Amino acid sequence: MKVIDLRVRDIRFPTSRHLDGSDAMNPDPDYSAAYVELITDGDTDGHGFTFTIGRGNDVCAAAIEALRPYVVGQDLDTLDLGEFGRRLTHDSQLRWLGPEKGVMHLAAGAVLNAAWDLAARRAGLPLWRYLTSLSPDTIVDCVDWRYLTDALTPDAARDLLVERAPGRAARTGELISGGFPAYTTSAGWLGYDDAKVTRRALRAVADGFAMVKLKVGADLNDDLRRFTAAREALGPDFPIGIDANQRWGVGEAIGWVSALGHLNPYWIEEPTSPDEILGHAAIRAGLSQAGPGGTPIRVATGEHVHNRVMFKQLLQADAIDVVQIDSARVGGVNENLAILLLAAAYGKPVCPHAGGVGLCELVQHLSFFDYTSVAASLDGRMIEYVDHLHEHFADPVRIVNGRYAAPEAPGFSARMHEESLLRYSFPDGPEWKID
Amino acid sequence: MKVIDLRVRDIRFPTSRHLDGSDAMNPDPDYSAAYVELITDGDTDGHGFTFTIGRGNDVCAAAIEALRPYVVGQDLDTLDLGEFGRRLTHDSQLRWLGPEKGVMHLAAGAVLNAAWDLAARRAGLPLWRYLTSLSPDTIVDCVDWRYLTDALTPDAARDLLVERAPGRAARTGELISGGFPAYTTSAGWLGYDDAKVTRRALRAVADGFAMVKLKVGADLNDDLRRFTAAREALGPDFPIGIDANQRWGVGEAIGWVSALGHLNPYWIEEPTSPDEILGHAAIRAGLSQAGPGGTPIRVATGEHVHNRVMFKQLLQADAIDVVQIDSARVGGVNENLAILLLAAAYGKPVCPHAGGVGLCELVQHLSFFDYTSVAASLDGRMIEYVDHLHEHFADPVRIVNGRYAAPEAPGFSARMHEESLLRYSFPDGPEWKID
Known part of the structure; x- marks a missing residue:
């Protein structure tokens, strides 16, 4: 079985027509996907995508096209996904455009994720079970270890996987019966008024979510008012995260979050630039007594952290408490395996970024x-969970009692309905033509 | 006067047909430019480009096209280059693709540099003199201060510029009469044999260059042999820099460079990933006694450092000795002004990366x-100076006695001959058609 074609489509949903999804840095997103199909000569194809928020989705599509020579003609029976990942990210000429960041890395991630979708489908397993079935050696070989070994060696990673192997079957069973905890951001977009925030937060708690999240960072008085309303509605202890979407510099972040500290934020997410290793460390130190009764406030980041080298340093510098991987920002499954292993080695929990379009699914x-x-x-x-756009997917996420139910369909849940792909194609699909 | 069109061209030089430009990570570059023209309704246009090494140059061209709405229609009589820079890098949707890194940032830099070319041309001055003519307030306003103020505030930057103003006219005169020191990389490409390296190094010294640079990192025995040959030819004290082009992890970098330490490298350039704030700091510490007689070996990086936030942290962490700005990697002149100010505030010398195509000119x-x-x-x-491809430029650099002579023509020296643009257009120009 071979890849005989690579198909790329520019898919955009006009979400900016409402205020859903608005935050301090992204006032008007049109949730979009540069959507990849690996067409094979066999009976199944591989689908993947990278997520963007509108303009520039065509640039990602062009970047995916630039990877075509590495994909078309690939024999799938001999495909080594670790080697394939390194090939996509280490083309000696394309590497100049990063390395391993920005548009080219988003593109590599989309293609790699499509290859994983295809591999899991061929195995007849949902991706998480396919990954669980792979040996520690295979997982370790999927990682590009360049620039990582001062923090974690392949041998130490293998040891960690072997050490955690006992109980794997039982944990698989637990997930199948009980799912995985979730939190929701649907309550707290900046465009919502206080009553809507409170109403939706209460519903989220009733639905069983483990946390609700509020967007902050545009106006401190607004943040205080909205957060106070939510805190009063949910009681003093229910976890409420806050998310500044990179709005602040270091000093401003410490000041602003300290002013909200009495409201007991569960974490502050993206207080500053995702490039800030030292800045996040300084902010975390500056918030070490900013919570109620002098408790620390957790720092979370990751949705814009561009690769494993940056995550490694955030962990080495003890700069964050929560590692927020994103399925479509870094170099696909391969690089996220590296980040999961690093987070485990440093004992930090991974709480993925999701939302947008299809990020929950992946x-x-x-x-x-x-x-x-x-x-x-x-x-x-x-x-993270956001109740947006799931209807476009063939295997949408299922939330049961505020938890992610275990995906059952083979593959990576990446596939959109052909009808949706046609309707939301940019700029020629009917959804965009009628404007 | 208005910008009435944006023209983008994919220009590639087939440099991989020779071994010029080969290093440990970039074995076969085709030096390329995504070339931008801001067409005006007046009597002059603005030219700029971003530099790539071949494949993916089309992706940069697509990214530049994505910036068209911010450019076409722009009134040049009221143009504020600081505000224009922030507009190009802060589109709320395009920002998702970075932020401020990779392909979109290369594109923003190309457009901004073309706008500076145009502004300097309209002023009738070479860019360096145009910049010198601007007030400290104007320079400070060109910088995007977000994420910088924990290291340098706008007020402190203004004070620095005011403090350095005395003697400006004398220094301008010095540059006009004596030029600026240069070093050459033309001696030490990996593809060259020892005799060619030695011969070219001796010629570089005779020509008056202040340093020669050797590429290292592919094979330690080769590096020892080539470096020893060059050191013996040039004597114990002539500065010889070495450049690993990101080849190593932290431990490997310290070991490898220590093994070359007795040969007295002037600096080790790009020992590891450009994303490594902590890694460069560890390498610098690890090399603090690795030179002859236990002297420190300088660490240099920057040609792939993607923005001012990363440079800021390299300075805050005291991770480097030499700041290697690149004219076409970050967000154009504006962001390089930020980096120059940061470097000055931290007392570190700036030794720009150049070479490729047109990087010396800029x-x-x-x-x-x-x-x-x-x-x-x-x-x-x-x-840095490399004797490549200057013949394609309308105002090529001039090297006199191993120093850069002061540019005299108005603008940013970015303009290529129309004949070259036509000949090397990819894939339809005659240079590519004949293959």
């Missing part, structure tokens, strides 16, 4: 695998 | 301005 597989095989713990772990 | 203006107005010192400063 990333659940990585968290499920993290529980069966890497972290082997649910303590402090939860996956 | 970056000389930034170093000349650094001397007139920011660092106000030549101590430890030199600009």
